Amino acid sequence: MSSNPTCPTDESARAIRTFTASARPVDLAFWLDRLETEKAGAEFAKLDRARQAEVFGCLPLDLQAELARRVPHQDLVRIVAGLNADDRVDLFNRLTPEAQVRLAQDLEPKAQADIRRLAGYAEESAGAIMTSDYAVLDADMTARAALDALRQQATGSETIYRSYVVDADHRLIGSVRLHALVLAAEETPLTEIMETEPVSVTSDTDQEIVGQMVARYDLLAIPVVDGGGRLVGIVTHDDATDVMEAEATEDFQKMSHVLPFKQTMRRAAIGTLYSRRIVWLALLVFGNLFSGAGIAYFEDMILAYVSLVFFLPLLIDSSGNAGAQSATLMVRALATGDVEMKDWRDLILREVAVAAALGATMAAVVFPLGAWRGGVDVAITVGLTMFVVVLIGSLVGMSLPFLLSRLRLDPATASGPLVTTISDAMGVLIYFSIATLVLSL
Amino acid sequence: MSSNPTCPTDESARAIRTFTASARPVDLAFWLDRLETEKAGAEFAKLDRARQAEVFGCLPLDLQAELARRVPHQDLVRIVAGLNADDRVDLFNRLTPEAQVRLAQDLEPKAQADIRRLAGYAEESAGAIMTSDYAVLDADMTARAALDALRQQATGSETIYRSYVVDADHRLIGSVRLHALVLAAEETPLTEIMETEPVSVTSDTDQEIVGQMVARYDLLAIPVVDGGGRLVGIVTHDDATDVMEAEATEDFQKMSHVLPFKQTMRRAAIGTLYSRRIVWLALLVFGNLFSGAGIAYFEDMILAYVSLVFFLPLLIDSSGNAGAQSATLMVRALATGDVEMKDWRDLILREVAVAAALGATMAAVVFPLGAWRGGVDVAITVGLTMFVVVLIGSLVGMSLPFLLSRLRLDPATASGPLVTTISDAMGVLIYFSIATLVLSL
Numbered sequence: 078m079s080s081n082p083t084c085p086t087d088e089s090a091r092a093i094r095t096f097t098a099s100a101r102p103v104d105l106a107f108w109l110d111r112l113e114t115e116k117a118g119a120e121f122a123k124l125d126r127a128r129q130a131e132v133f134g135c136l137p138l139d140l141q142a143e144l145a146r147r148v149p150h151q152d153l154v155r156i157v158a159g160l161n162a163d164d165r166v167d168l169f170n171r172l173t174p175e176a177q178v179r180l181a182q183d184l185e186p187k188a189q190a191d192i193r194r195l196a197g198y199a200e201e202s203a204g205a206i207m208t209s210d211y212a213v214l215d216a217d218m219t220a221r222a223a224l225d226a227l228r229q230q231a232t233g234s235e236t237i238y239r240s241y242v243v244d245a246d247h248r249l250i251g252s253v254r255l256h257a258l259v260l261a262a263e264e265t266p267l268t269e270i271m272e273t274e275p276v277s278v279t280s281d282t283d284q285e286i287v288g289q290m291v292a293r294y295d296l297l298a299i300p301v302v303d304g305g306g307r308l309v310g311i312v313t314h315d316d317a318t319d320v321m322e323a324e325a326t327e328d329f330q331k332m333s334h335v336l337p338f339k340q341t342m343r344r345a346a347i348g349t350l351y352s353r354r355i356v357w358l359a360l361l362v363f364g365n366l367f368s369g370a371g372i373a374y375f376e377d378m379i380l381a382y383v384s385l386v387f388f389l390p391l392l393i394d395s396s397g398n399a400g401a402q403s404a405t406l407m408v409r410a411l412a413t414g415d416v417e418m419k420d421w422r423d424l425i426l427r428e429v430a431v432a433a434a435l436g437a438t439m440a441a442v443v444f445p446l447g448a449w450r451g452g453v454d455v456a457i458t459v460g461l462t463m464f465v466v467v468l469i470g471s472l473v474g475m476s477l478p479f480l481l482s483r484l485r486l487d488p489a490t491a492s493g494p495l496v497t498t499i500s501d502a503m504g505v506l507i508y509f510s511i512a513t514l515v516l517s518l
Numbered sequence: 519m520s521s522n523p524t525c526p527t528d529e530s531a532r533a534i535r536t537f538t539a540s541a542r543p544v545d546l547a548f549w550l551d552r553l554e555t556e557k558a559g560a561e562f563a564k565l566d567r568a569r570q571a572e573v574f575g576c577l578p579l580d581l582q583a584e585l586a587r588r589v590p591h592q593d594l595v596r597i598v599a600g601l602n603a604d605d606r607v608d609l610f611n612r613l614t615p616e617a618q619v620r621l622a623q624d625l626e627p628k629a630q631a632d633i634r635r636l637a638g639y640a641e642e643s644a645g646a647i648m649t650s651d652y653a654v655l656d657a658d659m660t661a662r663a664a665l666d667a668l669r670q671q672a673t674g675s676e677t678i679y680r681s682y683v684v685d686a687d688h689r690l691i692g693s694v695r696l697h698a699l700v701l702a703a704e705e706t707p708l709t710e711i712m713e714t715e716p717v718s719v720t721s722d723t724d725q726e727i728v729g730q731m732v733a734r735y736d737l738l739a740i741p742v743v744d745g746g747g748r749l750v751g752i753v754t755h756d757d758a759t760d761v762m763e764a765e766a767t768e769d770f771q772k773m774s775h776v777l778p779f780k781q782t783m784r785r786a787a788i789g790t791l792y793s794r795r796i797v798w799l800a801l802l803v804f805g806n807l808f809s810g811a812g813i814a815y816f817e818d819m820i821l822a823y824v825s826l827v828f829f830l831p832l833l834i835d836s837s838g839n840a841g842a843q844s845a846t847l848m849v850r851a852l853a854t855g856d857v858e859m860k861d862w863r864d865l866i867l868r869e870v871a872v873a874a875a876l877g878a879t880m881a882a883v884v885f886p887l888g889a890w891r892g893g894v895d896v897a898i899t900v901g902l903t904m905f906v907v908v909l910i911g912s913l914v915g916m917s918l919p920f921l922l923s924r925l926r927l928d929p930a931t932a933s934g935p936l937v938t939t940i941s942d943a944m945g946v947l948i949y950f951s952i953a954t955l956v957l958s959l
Binding site: 101103107224227228237238255256259260276291292293294295297314315317318319321322325326328329330332333334335341342343347350351354355357358359361362365366368369372373376379380383384386387388389390391393394395398399401402404405406407408409410413415416420424427430431434435438439442443446450467497501505 | 774
């Protein structure tokens with residue numbers, strides 16, 4: 078590991094000064110993020126101008142927005158002017174309308190134009206996450222002219238490793254690797270070096286698709302074009318990685334019955350966590366009323382065979398678990414593009430085999446328990462029920478994501494809760510129905 | 519979107535030929551992967567040599583291993599020799615020992631040495647996922663000499679965008695961006711251009727940490743050093759992205775009570791899915807016996823107040839759901855590095871507040887239901903129980919990942935099942951204990 082410190086050696090003012098002077102901007106940003114917001118503001122104010130500019134862009138957006146309210150106006154203008162175009166517009170969108178007006182009037186026209194253009198895109202689209210920091214070349218250049226142009230355009234960023242070739246209308250017609258330019262003979266026409274028909278996305282493409290394509294083609298960056306094929310921005314690989322991580326986190330939240338939220342777990346407010354968690358918790362109560370109604374319907378049987386109740390949680394849990402296994406595996410497979418809608422038929426056939434095997438095994442496990450608690454009749458009831466509810470639970474769990482996708486609903490949102498509710502209700506009905514059959518014979 | 523086809527227009531031989539001739543290697547590989555293995559082998563054999571070499575490295579490892587068994591030996595040697603070093607060793611590790619010997623003896627000494635070296639690293643470590651395709655420069659070069667050296671070393675890969683500077687012992691002392699080399703005056707010493715103390719990892723670092731660091735520092739690649747600081751390989755950003763996606767998929771599997779498996783959902787065999795799912799399903803049955811025992815203990819009460827049973831699934835489900843929400847959010851936060859072990863105290867205080875609010879709301883929802891079903895006594899019992907089990911379930915769910923981490927166990931593996939089991943057992947005990955108290959007053 079590098080010897081650059083990633084945090085101060087202790088809490089003393091001297092150790093902190095040493096750290097803030099020598100740490101990498103990313104590490105300094107991480108350390109600031111872990112402080113109380115007031116302390117973070119105080120420490121940020123102590124940094125010199127250059128350092129502030131370096132560090133600010135590395136801070137999480139939440140903290141950027143907080144600091145933006147605390148730093149003097151001229152400092153903010155200077156910092157914001159130095160941000161990457163995509164980071165700048167993200168911060169801008171977080172400010173109050175008054176703060177936006179105050180800030181915009183002091184920015185350079187180019188930065189103002191950037192913000193106007195980038196802020197107009199739908200959230201979580203390619204347009205919303207792209208940056209306008211990229212290198213363009215004309216199709217009629219030579220390799221030498223192209224390298225000269227890149228030297229002119231060169232920023233601190235790594236985006237010149239792939240430059241984009243446009244025609245007179247700024248339509249994307251090719252991309253060039255810096256590597257190829259450096260290796261080519263100086264008078265080679267750019268059109269001979271460039272790769273034609275580069276992979277690209279339109280500005281309204283969903284960010285999850287953008288991330289999948291960057292990963293699929295191992296790209297450093299993916300160009301973004303408008304409806305007319307004109308180049309409007311690029312999404313870099315690191316931003317694509319951040320998108321994929323955020324999308325996965327969102328799916329984890331949805332699968333555990335939490336309405337998605339953007340704040341980090343560390344910073345989320347009590348109110349946010351409450352409101353995002355209570356909705357499904359409460360809705361699931363009503364879902365449970367179905368199983369409760371089923372139990373009420375069979376109350377006489379419960380009085381007659383109280384030992385049946387012993388197995389109730391076990392059966393509906395097993396059904397719910399099997400269904401949750403299927404649902405989660407399928408939601409993830411659909412999200413990563415591993416599985417497509419048309420695969421459903423083959424997958425359901427395989428799931429029948431797997432679920433039948435699981436159900437049979439579970440029935441065999443539970444049969445002796447049933448015999449021990451209530452005799453052979455209870456054993457048969459419980460075993461038969463286990464087989465049926467595990468089989469049906471798995472099939473329902475596997476099919477729900479496809480069904481929700483077909484209905485243009487997000488599979489991750491409802492698969493978890495629906496699987497649980499359906500398993501519970503179905504489990505109760507099947508259990509007591511089978512019990513009625515078996516115990517009446 | 520680009521007009522390069524990503525799949526044939528129809529199933530005719532002519533459409534397929536057009537597609538295989540014009541598609542990008544990545545897209546051709548995706549299409550082959552979706553075919554039956556035999557058909558994929560047949561179509562692969564029809565491609566010309568250059569195409570085969572291009573496409574093979576883009577195929578998923580499973581399919582590479584399958585094709586390796588089917589293609590003629592000399593073709594395999596040629597293809598394997600052309601792979602990236604890290605892809606080559608991954609495939610090699612999948613072959614049977616006999617196939618490995620056959621293949622190795624026909625490879626170039628350099629490729630053989632690569633395989634020997636890379637194959638020796640522990641699975642899922644930096645050493646196992648790194649490649650030896652990288653550019654090295656000597657510290658005493660000038661910018662011009664460095665560019666010349668890079669032209670010599672230039673491969674088709676993009677890894678020369680960042681080259682690594684080593685001393686006489688091959689110890690990593692700096693890294694250089696191609697960008698900086700191109701812009702610098704020709705006689706500038708490399709030591710003035712290079713960045714010292716670059717971020718790096720050791721070869722035994724876990725792959726998940728490697729991925730986190732590449733994402734954290736927005737790196738194109740991260741150098742890997744051995745115990746003595748000598749450069750032994752690099753992990754590129756695209757491989758890091760693949761690792762993060764695989765790690766997230768693994769966490770999804772674990773959180774839904776599935777033992778992790780590497781095969782894609784589309785290709786996984788019935789036996790694999792069965793064995794990975796049955797273990798927790800069966801273990802959870804035994805966990806459920808605790809709650810069953812609790813129910814058995816209170817059988818007299820159930821006979822006396824049968825309406826209590828109506829609320830049993832609802833209560834233990836709510837407790838389990840609340841616990842699963844907490845556990846999942848915390849496991850994900852720990853996995854992405856958002857939250858650290860030392861945050862536990864602050865987080866538990868916040869969780870108490872959130873869980874109390876959730877529990878109170880849920881109790882208010884369920885109280886009128888209890889009154890409707892069984893009168894005020896049942897309403898009080900059910901409301902009080904709901905508050906307690908949601909509160910405790912949440913706290914347990916939030917704490918388990920920290921506890922498991924502290925015990926050096928993987929938090930994702932057990933958090934899901936343990937939360938469910940604890941919620942069930944605890945829910946039953948608390949419910950009937952409160953009922954005993956309330957209904958006896």
